Amino acid sequence: xxxxxxxxxxxxxxxxxxxxxxxxxxxxxxxxxxxxxxxxxxxxxxxxxxxxxxxxxxxxxxxxxxx
Numbered sequence: 001x002x003x004x005x006x007x008x009x010x011x012x013x014x015x016x017x018x019x020x021x022x023x024x025x026x027x028x029x030x031x032x033x034x035x036x037x038x039x040x041x042x043x044x045x046x047x048x049x050x051x052x053x054x055x056x057x058x059x060x061x062x063x064x065x066x067x
Contacts, residue, residue, distance in 0.1 A: 001065070001066050002063055002064070002066075003037050003063070003064055003065075003066055004035070004037055004039075004042070004063055005061070005062055005063065005064055006031070006034050006035040006050065006062070007035045007036070009054050009062075010035060017031050017032045020035075020050070020053065024046070024049040024050055024052075024053055025049065026046050026050075030046070034046070034050075047059070047062060050062065
């Protein structure tokens with residue numbers, strides 16, 4: 001199973017869902033679903049915007065595989 005690490009990234013930077021939403025331009029409820037891994041699909045444009053905010057160089061810093 002693939003999971004987003006957004007909640008961990010936000011915690012590390014003391015960032016709220018609202019703040020990440022404002023920085024990325026993604027609706028706050030979508031960011032909330034992403035952070036709680038409730039979203040059924042991820043938009044590549046959204047993933048890229050999130051990676052840009054957190055200054056991530058590789059997708060593996062944003063997505064993890066769990067069993």
